[in-house]
Amino acid sequence: MNNSYEHKPKLVPYPSNAFVPERDIGKRPVLEVNHLGIDFGGLTAVDDFSIIVGRTEIAGLIGPNGAGKTTVFNLLTNVYHPTRGSILVDGMSTAGKSTHQVNHMGIARTFQNIRLFSNLSVLDNVKVGLHNSMKENFFAAVTHSFGYGKAEKKADAQALEFLDFFHMADLANAPAGSLPYGAQRRLEIARALATSPKIILLDEPAAGMNPSETAELMENIRRIRDNFGIAVMLIEHDMKLVMNICEGICVLDHGKVIAKGTPDEIKSNPKVVEAYLGKAKEA
Amino acid sequence: MSLFFQTLISGLSLGSIYALIALGYTMVYGIAKMLNFAHGDVIMIGAYSVIVTVMSLNLPPVIAILASILFCALLGVTIEFLAYKPLRKASPLAVLITAIGVSYFLQNIAQLIFGTQQKAFPKIIDLPGIRISGVEINGITLITLAVTAIIMIALTLFINKTKVGKAMRAVSEDKEAAELMGISTNRTISVTFAIGSALAAVASIFYGATYTYIKPTTGSMPGIKAFTAAVFGGIGSIPGAMLGGIMLGVIEQYSKAYISTTMSDAIVFAVLIIVLLVKPTGLLGKKISEKV
Amino acid sequence: MAKNIFKNAIKKAFSKDALTIYFVIAIYAVISVMLYGGFASRQLTNMLISVSCYIVLAVSLNLVVGLLGELSLGHAGFMSVGLFSGCLFSMWTVDLLPMIVRLPLSMIFGGLFAAVVGFVVGLPALRLKGDYLAIVTLACGEIIKNVITNLEITGGALGLTTNNSDAFIYSKPKELLPYAIVLVLVTVVVMMNIKKSRHGRAIMAIRDNRIAAEATGINVTYYKLIVFILAAFFAGAAGVLYGHSFANIKPATFNYNMSIEILVIVVLGGMGSINGSIIAAIALRALPEMLREFSDYRMLAYSILLIAIMLLNSNAKFNELKSKMSLKNILSLLKTKKAKKGGAKQ
Numbered sequence: 001m002n003n004s005y006e007h008k009p010k011l012v013p014y015p016s017n018a019f020v021p022e023r024d025i026g027k028r029p030v031l032e033v034n035h036l037g038i039d040f041g042g043l044t045a046v047d048d049f050s051i052i053v054g055r056t057e058i059a060g061l062i063g064p065n066g067a068g069k070t071t072v073f074n075l076l077t078n079v080y081h082p083t084r085g086s087i088l089v090d091g092m093s094t095a096g097k098s099t100h101q102v103n104h105m106g107i108a109r110t111f112q113n114i115r116l117f118s119n120l121s122v123l124d125n126v127k128v129g130l131h132n133s134m135k136e137n138f139f140a141a142v143t144h145s146f147g148y149g150k151a152e153k154k155a156d157a158q159a160l161e162f163l164d165f166f167h168m169a170d171l172a173n174a175p176a177g178s179l180p181y182g183a184q185r186r187l188e189i190a191r192a193l194a195t196s197p198k199i200i201l202l203d204e205p206a207a208g209m210n211p212s213e214t215a216e217l218m219e220n221i222r223r224i225r226d227n228f229g230i231a232v233m234l235i236e237h238d239m240k241l242v243m244n245i246c247e248g249i250c251v252l253d254h255g256k257v258i259a260k261g262t263p264d265e266i267k268s269n270p271k272v273v274e275a276y277l278g279k280a281k282e283a
Numbered sequence: 284m285s286l287f288f289q290t291l292i293s294g295l296s297l298g299s300i301y302a303l304i305a306l307g308y309t310m311v312y313g314i315a316k317m318l319n320f321a322h323g324d325v326i327m328i329g330a331y332s333v334i335v336t337v338m339s340l341n342l343p344p345v346i347a348i349l350a351s352i353l354f355c356a357l358l359g360v361t362i363e364f365l366a367y368k369p370l371r372k373a374s375p376l377a378v379l380i381t382a383i384g385v386s387y388f389l390q391n392i393a394q395l396i397f398g399t400q401q402k403a404f405p406k407i408i409d410l411p412g413i414r415i416s417g418v419e420i421n422g423i424t425l426i427t428l429a430v431t432a433i434i435m436i437a438l439t440l441f442i443n444k445t446k447v448g449k450a451m452r453a454v455s456e457d458k459e460a461a462e463l464m465g466i467s468t469n470r471t472i473s474v475t476f477a478i479g480s481a482l483a484a485v486a487s488i489f490y491g492a493t494y495t496y497i498k499p500t501t502g503s504m505p506g507i508k509a510f511t512a513a514v515f516g517g518i519g520s521i522p523g524a525m526l527g528g529i530m531l532g533v534i535e536q537y538s539k540a541y542i543s544t545t546m547s548d549a550i551v552f553a554v555l556i557i558v559l560l561v562k563p564t565g566l567l568g569k570k571i572s573e574k575v
Numbered sequence: 576m577a578k579n580i581f582k583n584a585i586k587k588a589f590s591k592d593a594l595t596i597y598f599v600i601a602i603y604a605v606i607s608v609m610l611y612g613g614f615a616s617r618q619l620t621n622m623l624i625s626v627s628c629y630i631v632l633a634v635s636l637n638l639v640v641g642l643l644g645e646l647s648l649g650h651a652g653f654m655s656v657g658l659f660s661g662c663l664f665s666m667w668t669v670d671l672l673p674m675i676v677r678l679p680l681s682m683i684f685g686g687l688f689a690a691v692v693g694f695v696v697g698l699p700a701l702r703l704k705g706d707y708l709a710i711v712t713l714a715c716g717e718i719i720k721n722v723i724t725n726l727e728i729t730g731g732a733l734g735l736t737t738n739n740s741d742a743f744i745y746s747k748p749k750e751l752l753p754y755a756i757v758l759v760l761v762t763v764v765v766m767m768n769i770k771k772s773r774h775g776r777a778i779m780a781i782r783d784n785r786i787a788a789e790a791t792g793i794n795v796t797y798y799k800l801i802v803f804i805l806a807a808f809f810a811g812a813a814g815v816l817y818g819h820s821f822a823n824i825k826p827a828t829f830n831y832n833m834s835i836e837i838l839v840i841v842v843l844g845g846m847g848s849i850n851g852s853i854i855a856a857i858a859l860r861a862l863p864e865m866l867r868e869f870s871d872y873r874m875l876a877y878s879i880l881l882i883a884i885m886l887l888n889s890n891a892k893f894n895e896l897k898s899k900m901s902l903k904n905i906l907s908l909l910k911t912k913k914a915k916k917g918g919a920k921q
Contacts, residue, residue, distance in 0.1 A: 077790055103792035115787035117780045127773070128780045132792045134773045138801075141772030142765050148772065155773070195792050318706060366882055373889035376646065380842045381885040383835055387878035395871060507713070507831065514710045545732075549721035552714035556699060559711055563703050 019260070021247050024054030028091050030106070030199045030231045036075055036085035045071045046255045049085070053199060053248070056225055059233040060246030062266075064275060068255040069235045070112055073201050077109055078102045090198055104132060106198030110188040110205065112235075118177030122168065125176045125187055126159035129194025133158075162190045165227070166220065182213050189220070193228065200224065202234040206241050214238060218245050243267065251275070285417040290540040291533065296424040296493070298532020299431035303486035304509030305516070305524035306438065307479030313455040313519035314475045317375065320382035321362060323506015324389035325480050329355045329487030330404060330497040331393060337405040344407035352484040359480025360473050368469070386503070393499040401498040404491035427489045434485065435525050438478075442521060447474055455519065508535075508551070515555050517568020526566060531555075592767045595850050599763060602857075603756045610749060618864060623748045624820040626860045627755035628654075628813040631762045633840040633852040635809035638766060640838065641847030642775065643802045644782030645700060646709040648834045649716030650810055652696075653689045655829035656719055657811020659729045661685020662818040666742035674746070678754050678819065686812035692719065693807025697800045713831050723826040734825035737818065746819050755816055762809050766849055769805075778802055779847075843884060 020029055031053040038046050046068045053059045061069050074080045076087060078099050087094045089105045097105065108129075117125050134155055140146040163169040166186040171179065176187060185205060192200050202221070206214045218241055225232055236242050242249065243263040251259040251266060253275040259266055266272055304326060311319045332354045336347035366385050370378045410422025442448040453461040454471045462468055490505060491497055508531060516527025531551060538550040558566065587593060606623065609615040615623075632650060639647045665681040672680065696715045700708055724732050738745035769775045778798050780788040789795055818824050840859050844851030863873050887893045 079786070079790075098794075098796075099786075099789040100792050100794050103790060109790050111787065111790075115784045117783035117787065119783050120776065120779055124776055124779075128776050128788070128793065129791050131773050131777055136773060138774060141774050142768050144768045144772075151773075191791060312706075318709075366886070369886050370889050373885075376640075376842055376846070377885050377889055379646075380839055381882055383839060384878050384881035384885065387874065388882065391875040391878055395875065503832070507717075511710060511714065514707060518706060543725075545725050546721060549718045552718050552721075555714050556711050559703060559707055560699055563707060565707075 019248055019262075020052055020054030021057050024056055027055050029053055030055050030057075030090055031076075031233070032088040032091075033076070034086045034088075036072070036082050036087065038071065038075055038080055038083045044255055046075065046252075049075075049252075049255075049257055051250055051257075051260070053231050053233055055198075055231060056229055057231050057247050058221065058225055058245050059231065060242045060249040061233060061235045061252060062237075062239075062242055062249060063252035063258075067252040069252055070203055071255075072252070073109060073203055073235065076102075076201060077107055103195055103197070107201065108192035108195045108197035108199075109201035110185070110192055110203055112203040112207070114181075114184050114188055116176040116179075116184055116188060116191075118175065120176055121173050122163065122176050122179065122187055123156070123159050123172040125191050126162050126194045127155050129162075129191040130155050130158055131195075133196060159194065162194050163187075165193075165223070166190050181208060185209075185217075186220070189224070193224065197230060199231040199233060202232065202236075204235055204237065206236055206238045214241055217241070221245055286540060288418040290536050292418065292420055292424060294533030294536035295529060296427045296489075296532070297536055298529035299427050300486050300489050300493070300505065300528075301509045301512045301532050302525045302528025303431060303434065303482045303489075304505060305513040305528040306521065307483050308510050308513040309516070309518055309521060309524035310451075310475050310479050312513070313521075314451055315363075315367065315472050317367065317378045318382065318510070319367075319479075320379065320506075320510075321385035321389060322479065322483060323502040323504075323509065324386050324393075325355050325359060325483040325502070326487040326490060326505060327393060327497065327499060327502035328358060328389060329484035330491040330501065331397060331402075332484075333407065333488060333491060334402055334404060334497065337407060344405075347405075347407060348488055351488065352481045355484035355487075356477040356481040359476040359483075363473060363476040368472075390499045390503075397499065399499065401496040401501075404495050404497050406492075407488070408492050423489070423492045427493070430485065430489075434482065438482075438521065447471075451475060511552065511555050514565055515558060517565030520565070520567045520569070523565055523567035530566075592771070595763065595767065595853070596760070598850075599759060599853065603752075603759075607752065607756075610752060620748045622861060622864050624751050624755055624816060626857055627759050628817040629837070629840065629860050630759050630853050630856040631809055631813035631816075632837045633844065633856045634762050634766050634849055635806045635813075636837050637841050637844075637847060637849065637852045638769070638778075638802055639806045640841050641845075642770065642778045642782060643799065645704065645799075645802075646706070646838075647712040647803075647806070648709050648831055648838065649696060649712035649714075649719070650806070650837045651829040651831070651833035652716030652719035653693055653807040653810035654814035654817070654833075655723060655826060656692045656807075656814070657682075657685035657689035658814030658818040658824065658829070659685075659723055659726075659735060659826070660688035661811065661815030662735055662737060662744060662824070663728065665744045665815070665819065666737075669742050669744055674750070678746075678751075678815075682754075682758065682812040682815045685815035686808040689811025689814065690804045690808040693803045693805075693810075694800060696807070697803030700799050700803060701796055713834070716829075716831055716834050720826055720830055729826065732825065732827065734823055735818070736823050738822040744819055745822050748820065751816065751820055758812060758816060762813075763849060763853070765805075765809075770847075770849070774798070774801070839881065843881075 029052045031051065033049060033051045036046060036049040037044065049072060051059070061072060063069055071080065075082050078094060078097055089102070089107055092105055094102050094105060117128060120128070134151050136148050136151040140148045140151070160169050160172060163172055166189070168183055168186060168190075171183065176184070179187060189200070189202065189205070205221070206217055209217060221232055221234070222245060224230065234242075234246070246263060249261065249263055249266045250257055251269075251272050258275055259269045259272045261269070304322065307322050307325075308319060311317065311322070329351045332351045333347045336342045336350050337344060342350070362385055366381050367378060370381060408423050408426055410426060412419055412421035413425070414420075442451060450461070450466045450471050451474070453464065453466055454468055458468055461471075490501075509528060512527040512531040513524045514527070515531060516523030516525070534554055535547050535551050538547040542550060562568070606615070606619075610620060610623070632654060636647060636650045639645055661681040661684050664684040665677055668677050668680070696712060699711045703711055723729055729735055737743070777788070777793045780791065780793055781795055781798055785795060840855045841852055843859065844853070844855030863877060
């Protein structure tokens with residue numbers, strides 16, 4: 001395994017007030033979000049959200065319940081269309097794009113409440129992720145010829161590789177809905193990775209996991225970055241996990257960014273302690 | 284101008300019948316979350332039971348009407364108990380197909396007993412019509428409009444003010460929570476079917492009185508129209524069913540009078556599609572958004 | 576390498592899909608022998624084409640209901656559009672083209688016409704779902720019926736007469752059977768192949784979880800429309816065949832009751848199961864015909880059977896028994912027994 005990245009690098013300014021890991025300097029950030037906001041009716045759910053995520057950064061998005069974290073993910077994937085602000089994925093604007101087009105541009109995601117294709121097999125779930133990289137056209141599909149067999153075989157092999165990455169190749173033929181909870185979470189990540197994203201958004205990946213499963217997840221997240229060379233952005237309530245693997249952290253409260261920085265900076269930021277960690281310490 | 288008002292009156296009258304049937308669809312949908320496809324056929328059964336009590340048993344119309352209402356309410360509860368209750372946890376599609384089976388069953392039973400030929404509906408409402416500046420309103424229409432208005436007000440009060448009505452609303456909002464509050468879901472569903480079917484019986488009397496002939500398949504077209512009306516108004520919503528039913532009747536009569544008699548159904552359905560495209564959950568339906 | 580190809584060929588020849596095709600071919604082989612050998616009863620002959628059409632209708636509706644997971648109550652409408660347009664095409668070209676060219680061309684023409692309508696009906700499907708979409712498809716079917724009833728070119732409410740001397744396109748089952756066989760086989764193969772391709776997986780992914788499918792890069796709009804267009808195409812083609820087998824066709828036949836009948840076949844056959852659709856189409860169409868002697872009671876029996884099947888199917892105890900008795904289970908039991916024996920020998 002290529003472990004060339006130090007786990008807690010210095011964040012350096014890019015271009016002025018935002019920070020990315022030192023190794024990502026000089027490369028176009030994978031995600032540039034400027035002054036993003038959305039109103040539902042009269043209610044402002046997210047306001048003035050800006051973030052820069054480096055090409056191989058593991059970024060964390062934290063905040064108390066109802067702070068608007070998942071809404072940010074929904075905005076980034078155009079499940080909700082933002083009222084204000086702009087999103088650039090690898091320099092391209094996602095304005096006016098639909099969710100599947102945003103995925104083609106390089107954003108993949110998982111969901112807080114797991115969303116698998118539960119009647120399809122584990123392998124087919126990953127193969128749905130490979131959908132756009134497969135070239136077989138409708139005619140080839142209907143006739144099962146003209147490269148259909150070859151394309152399917154290649155997809156099978158690729159999908160198995162993704163499953164193997166999470167040590168679940170032996171489950172390939174099981175229906176996805178029958179998997180135990182932890183395996184369902186891993187499959188959701190495998191499916192997202194199969195769309196060959198530039199950044200993967202994980203919505204509470206450790207929710208409902210025990211300490212050993214969380215430790216495995218942490219390792220997996222690092223491996224995702226190292227192996228595929230992509231950025232990861234995660235929403236998580238497990239502070240141990242966040243402080244351990246995230247390089248840059250953004251804290252959200254009541255739809256507004258209240259702090260940004262390295263784990264150490266965040267830990268000692270009085271605003272964060274007040275809004276979030278302070279409560280956790282009391283408990 | 285007189286044609287305009289004449290059409291409005293006949294539209295309101297037809298719309299009242301649709302609204303009464305649509306109420307049954309919408310109440311059952313709101314509470315049991317199922318499309319009761321057999322509801323239209325309950326109307327047909329209600330009309331036949333009036334024919335039997337008046338023609339064969341020679342009973343007075345008032346008794347016939349009460350008997351028909353009671354019989355339909357019982358029928359509704361029985362259907363629910365035998366066919367739908369065992370499917371509470373089944374997929375909506377399984378319930379839908381069962382309801383279709385019940386619909387076929389009722390039609391074929393009626394066909395066995397009464398034959399395929401249409402039967403004349405007895406003249407049980409005999410009221411002189413009135414004339415207001417050139418617009419003629421006959422007795423049946425008057426009764427239809429008056430009774431429907433009374434029923435709607437009574438139903439609204441019942442749903443909002445009584446204990447049973449509140450239980451119905453609670454079950455339709457959240458079945459589990461209602462159970463936890465000590466409300467019996469099964470009993471509430473039974474009551475809903477009884478009320479819905481009783482309303483269908485009332486509709487059947489007006490339908491029979493207006494169209495004067497009944498056959499085993501009589502229920503299906505008004506049934507479908509009323510179902511459309513319920514969706515039009517926002518299925519699950521009681522005021523929606525009333526509004527949807529009346530609007531559907533009025534639109535149908537106006538397109539018959541002013542555009543084309545044979546195309547009126549197409550126009551009604553086209554209006555429905557347009558409304559749903561603009562408001563995907565119907566006129567008064569609640570907006571449901573899936574949480575991501 | 577050569578050995579591998581051979582192995583794959585064998586594997587393919589005995590796959591579940593291939594068995595379905597053999598099954599269909601076998602049925603039609605028996606029927607052909609009976610029909611052309613003169614052993615077929617009038618009853619059987621009369622229902623041959625209609626049952627074939629219903630197989631195509633059910634298998635194509637299964638694409639919408641079983642794979643995409645949307646309820647469509649307007650399938651008879653698509654059939655009707657294909658029927659009238661295709662039969663008109665057939666009447667116009669009856670003097671120009673021999674049947675072997677004319678009928679397939681008419682089917683394609685009718686299918687394409689129906690596909691266009693399928694596209695239009697599919698548009699609301701992008702915004703609506705569940706019961707709302709169901710009622711809209713029902714409404715579309717009724718609008719189609721109403722419009723065709725009012726068209727002069729199709730003979731209005733009286734319908735189209737296919738056996739008048741000017742344009743005689745009415746054909747006997749003996750003439751139509753080969754076309755029916757080809758249409759059924761093509762439909763079944765296309766549906767099976769789509770199901771096992773990236774497009775089929777995308778469609779099923781939308782059924783299982785639309786939001787996740789979108790986030791995984793599936794163009795939901797495109798696939799919903801494709802499904803409606805394809806299903807309408809095959810329904811339309813089946814309609815053309817159906818139309819050629821009757822001397823007179825009235826547009827009022829193709830109402831929501833017929834759409835519901837097709838839906839019942841799909842649901843009883845099993846959602847998404849092509850085998851199931853074929854068997855259910857044969858059973859549900861042939862059964863009422865066979866029960867003709869009990870004419871008064873047959874539809875009653877049919878309705879009771881329908882309710883009973885649905886109730887039994889959702890009964891937990893019955894399902895347990897069923898899975899115990901299933902062929903798969905028995906086979907796997909036999910296998911484990913064999914394996915045990917083999918193990919003992921070693």
